[in-house]
Amino acid sequence: MQSDPSTSTAGISKLIARVAQADRAAFSSLYQATAPKLLGVVLRILNNRAWAEEVIQDAYLKVWQKAGQFDEDKSSPITWMVSIARNSAIDELRKHPTGRTVNDDQLDQVPGGQTTAQQQVEDQQSVNQLNHCIDQLEKERQDMVRLAYLNGWSRDDLAGQFGQPVNTVKTWLRRALQDIKRCLES
Amino acid sequence: MIERDDLDMQIAEYVLGTLPVDERNALNARREQDPALEARILEWEQRLADLVDDVEPVEPGPELFGRIERALERNDSSSNSNPGSNVVALRRQLNRWRWSTAVASAAALVLVAVLTVQPQPSSESFVAVFQHDDQQPAFLLTVDLEQRQVNIRPVTAEAKPDKSYQLWIKADELGPNPRSVGVLGDQFQLDEAALSQYDPDLLREATFGISVEPPGGSPTGQPTSPAIHGYLYPTGDDAQGDNP
Numbered sequence: 001m002q003s004d005p006s007t008s009t010a011g012i013s014k015l016i017a018r019v020a021q022a023d024r025a026a027f028s029s030l031y032q033a034t035a036p037k038l039l040g041v042v043l044r045i046l047n048n049r050a051w052a053e054e055v056i057q058d059a060y061l062k063v064w065q066k067a068g069q070f071d072e073d074k075s076s077p078i079t080w081m082v083s084i085a086r087n088s089a090i091d092e093l094r095k096h097p098t099g100r101t102v103n104d105d106q107l108d109q110v111p112g113g114q115t116t117a118q119q120q121v122e123d124q125q126s127v128n129q130l131n132h133c134i135d136q137l138e139k140e141r142q143d144m145v146r147l148a149y150l151n152g153w154s155r156d157d158l159a160g161q162f163g164q165p166v167n168t169v170k171t172w173l174r175r176a177l178q179d180i181k182r183c184l185e186s
Numbered sequence: 187m188i189e190r191d192d193l194d195m196q197i198a199e200y201v202l203g204t205l206p207v208d209e210r211n212a213l214n215a216r217r218e219q220d221p222a223l224e225a226r227i228l229e230w231e232q233r234l235a236d237l238v239d240d241v242e243p244v245e246p247g248p249e250l251f252g253r254i255e256r257a258l259e260r261n262d263s264s265s266n267s268n269p270g271s272n273v274v275a276l277r278r279q280l281n282r283w284r285w286s287t288a289v290a291s292a293a294a295l296v297l298v299a300v301l302t303v304q305p306q307p308s309s310e311s312f313v314a315v316f317q318h319d320d321q322q323p324a325f326l327l328t329v330d331l332e333q334r335q336v337n338i339r340p341v342t343a344e345a346k347p348d349k350s351y352q353l354w355i356k357a358d359e360l361g362p363n364p365r366s367v368g369v370l371g372d373q374f375q376l377d378e379a380a381l382s383q384y385d386p387d388l389l390r391e392a393t394f395g396i397s398v399e400p401p402g403g404s405p406t407g408q409p410t411s412p413a414i415h416g417y418l419y420p421t422g423d424d425a426q427g428d429n430p
Binding site for chain 2: 015018024028029031035036037039040041043044053056057060061065074075076078080082083086087091094095126128129130133145146150151152153154155158168169170173174177178180181184
């Protein structure tokens, strides 16, 4: 994976630059190199395969349209693409909040009073500075940030799960984000 | 300071995904128009990006890319009313032209793509010129869809006594080959009726090209000089100063 030039950061930046010139071959390579990651991210939010693939389709059309706006001084290329896909997924989820509950097993309780989604966020954490910063937060806030970002949970979802008023959730999230920012800058 | 912090947290929650939907929609709309906001959103996206390190990739179905390509074709051939995407649409039109000229062998063209912004008055016609390099002549071309008038101005191009410039139009409806619109006069003028046979819908979708030809125009009915494409010259007022 690392040795394949098309999946390196520089390789993906180059592909995006060529896509900005309407290069269809580059678009195909860009898709091959990035679609599995984007689908993983979107699927975790929408929890519905067909829906997630629709959003991926939409996301790649946006990538095609916006490739000229990509600025590698401001974003890493994969972050830029993931953000387009995540943003589309969350927009979709907010538009059709019931779309995911049909197939949703995230809210199922597991022994110990945790959801499977919560279990999921605890199970897999890479060693990076961001996770280090998140781990400095109080436990509930760590989970909230991860459930929001990775699973697309809204303030309401979090309020229900953590038994807190929505305004408290808002305050906690904002403090958590503030702390993360400070920690990353330190 | 408090307001700035509040905006910062609003942006952070937007990126996190927890911003309420009305505020979220407002930011979605605003970021397109507001580069400072866009930059701050990108900063937050970058800050939180490593969270996806923990997401396992999932292989998409084998047919998904085909669906994306077909959707791309559909978008490509429908007119685009979003002014912000003009440049992209222009590139696409250029690309289409380039593909077909490559097939038809090296046609000799200064490519000029024209796109009009549909909902706006015709005076807002969007124009661009593509040129291969600084050695090649470049033109500005405007099309008034309503009047079916074409106006050509030289940017770096100069009249040549032993050559003629010829304008071509290409559109899906006209088949695979460019069709001659006319040979330009000494002042780069064209017959006023040059576009009268084409309806505005076709013109909106069309790509234009200018080739360097023997005096009086191409003897073959198709462009004969080497392919040229390149720089964009929007006609907007603030872009005028960039023209050499």
